[in-house]
Amino acid sequence: MACDPAIGARTAHGFGGHYEWAHPLALSVMQTELSPYGEASSHPSPVSRMMAEFAGTFRDGVDINLGVGYVNEQTIPVAALIEALQGVVDCPEKYRQAFNYGSPAGSANLIASIKRFLLTQRAGQLDAATLARLQLSIGACGATSILDALTDVLPPGIVVTSDPMYYIYTESLLRKGFEVLAVPEDEEGIDLVVLARKLEALGSEARRISFFYTVTVNNPSCTLLSNRRRRALLDVATEISRRQGRQIPIFYDLAYELLLHDPAAEPFVSVLPSDEVGIAYEIGTLSKVLAPSLRIGYLLGPAGPLMSAMIQSTSDTGFSAPLFVQEMASYLLDNCIAAQLMWVNADYRAKAVAVLEGIREYLGPYLQECRGGRAGFYFYLTLKDVETCPGSDFFRFLMRTTGDAELDGATGQRNPSVIYIPGEYCVHPQGDLAERGKRQLRLSYAFEPVPRILQALELMRAAVDYSRK
Numbered sequence: 001m002a003c004d005p006a007i008g009a010r011t012a013h014g015f016g017g018h019y020e021w022a023h024p025l026a027l028s029v030m031q032t033e034l035s036p037y038g039e040a041s042s043h044p045s046p047v048s049r050m051m052a053e054f055a056g057t058f059r060d061g062v063d064i065n066l067g068v069g070y071v072n073e074q075t076i077p078v079a080a081l082i083e084a085l086q087g088v089v090d091c092p093e094k095y096r097q098a099f100n101y102g103s104p105a106g107s108a109n110l111i112a113s114i115k116r117f118l119l120t121q122r123a124g125q126l127d128a129a130t131l132a133r134l135q136l137s138i139g140a141c142g143a144t145s146i147l148d149a150l151t152d153v154l155p156p157g158i159v160v161t162s163d164p165m166y167y168i169y170t171e172s173l174l175r176k177g178f179e180v181l182a183v184p185e186d187e188e189g190i191d192l193v194v195l196a197r198k199l200e201a202l203g204s205e206a207r208r209i210s211f212f213y214t215v216t217v218n219n220p221s222c223t224l225l226s227n228r229r230r231r232a233l234l235d236v237a238t239e240i241s242r243r244q245g246r247q248i249p250i251f252y253d254l255a256y257e258l259l260l261h262d263p264a265a266e267p268f269v270s271v272l273p274s275d276e277v278g279i280a281y282e283i284g285t286l287s288k289v290l291a292p293s294l295r296i297g298y299l300l301g302p303a304g305p306l307m308s309a310m311i312q313s314t315s316d317t318g319f320s321a322p323l324f325v326q327e328m329a330s331y332l333l334d335n336c337i338a339a340q341l342m343w344v345n346a347d348y349r350a351k352a353v354a355v356l357e358g359i360r361e362y363l364g365p366y367l368q369e370c371r372g373g374r375a376g377f378y379f380y381l382t383l384k385d386v387e388t389c390p391g392s393d394f395f396r397f398l399m400r401t402t403g404d405a406e407l408d409g410a411t412g413q414r415n416p417s418v419i420y421i422p423g424e425y426c427v428h429p430q431g432d433l434a435e436r437g438k439r440q441l442r443l444s445y446a447f448e449p450v451p452r453i454l455q456a457l458e459l460m461r462a463a464v465d466y467s468r469k
Contacts, residue, residue: 281302
């Protein structure tokens with residue numbers, strides 16, 4: 001039965017019941033009911049809003065983006081990707097049904113390739129016997145999909161992590177009903193003394209700890225989690241698990257470990273062989289060293305209900321990453337990865353050294369602390385007495401919203417803008433670093449070329465001068 005817009009609500013009978021047509025104007029003011037997560041997600045996070053606003057006005061070649069987490073386009077092996085796709089097409093005996101649906105656990109070829117890669121890349125850490133007792137599965141869409149799936153299969157509760165924290169994931173955790181216990185880090189990662197104090201302060205609420213999560217090259221700070229500290233964190237999670245009589249998993253996010261480009265840095269050592277109670281897991285990705293668009297992330301850990309639940313979650317999402325992409329990644333790991341790793345790390349090392357010199361030249365006198373530049377592609381800066389948060393003079397100067405035409409530029413000819421991630425977004429808003437975060441910022445040296453980054457640092461110096469007037 002059609003509803004005439006000119007007529008108000010009318011009664012109708014059908015499908016065994018009685019219902020009424022609502023006037024279209026009445027429908028226009030109604031709202032769809034959302035879940036608590038849906039309601040929280042209907043309001044963009046501060047970072048999402050800032051990036052969306054900036055993207056709407058960003059001018060390529062004029063404005064400078066040090067906020068985006070994109071990898072360096074020059075490190076993406078385009079020729080090797082073409083070769084890998086052709087290699088998959090030319091060998092259907094090995095890469096079977098590569099353009100069809102895949103398996104929830106992932107491509108058998110890719111799983112075998114990752115294990116061989118880990119045996120070589122982490123020689124002395126992960127041996128064949130350790131890998132044989134562990135299970136490896138491929139995520140639906142990169143490492144982020146694995147993190148997202150964890151919130152579906154683990155009970156809502158307290159997540160113990162570092163401060164500064166991986167803000168994208170922690171914001172997602174909060175939207176899904178988890179609580180974040182953010183523990184400030186020192187030069188080796190999560191501060192164990194502060195961690196012990198915060199865990200003791202939980203009292204009986206410690207029963208609500210859902211899991212531990214740490215990024216071994218922290219995003220945003222790029223602090224390297226030392227080997228003794230990662231083992232100590234496993235010991236803490238193990239002790240609490242034994243005390244409570246349940247397994248409390250600890251997840252080590254290795255997103256940037258393959259980009260350890262400082263030759264003086266201590267090589268990372270896995271804790272998986274030392275896991276006595278089956279609670280340690282590693283989350284890995286090929287995004288940073290091959291290409292983010294391959295969307296290859298994996299979970300490595302003890303076989304059991306958690307791994308089974310994660311694989312089923314991947315199946316519910318629509319199986320793991322596209323099969324032909326997984327097979328391409330397998331081909332690249334088997335044929336190209338050694339040279340690619342050398343090239344990628346050499347490139348990031350050169351950029352890190354050049355940018356650090358620029359930071360010292362332009363911002364040195366105004367810095368309280370500078371972290372990063374040894375692995376990954378971020379620097380995390382703490383200014384002495386200048387705020388960097390949205391609304392601050394520093395922020396408005398770089399976004400060209402001071403209201404001063406000379407500083408901002410004429411209408412339609414705005415002066416170059418610089419985008420960065422304010423530290424306020426990276427620390428827990430009720431945590432120990434809330435005030436300090438207002439003077440911090442994360443800048444990426446991956447995406448923009450070095451001359452443009454140095455130009456941005458010079459503008460940041462001008463922003464500091466403007467703020468200190």
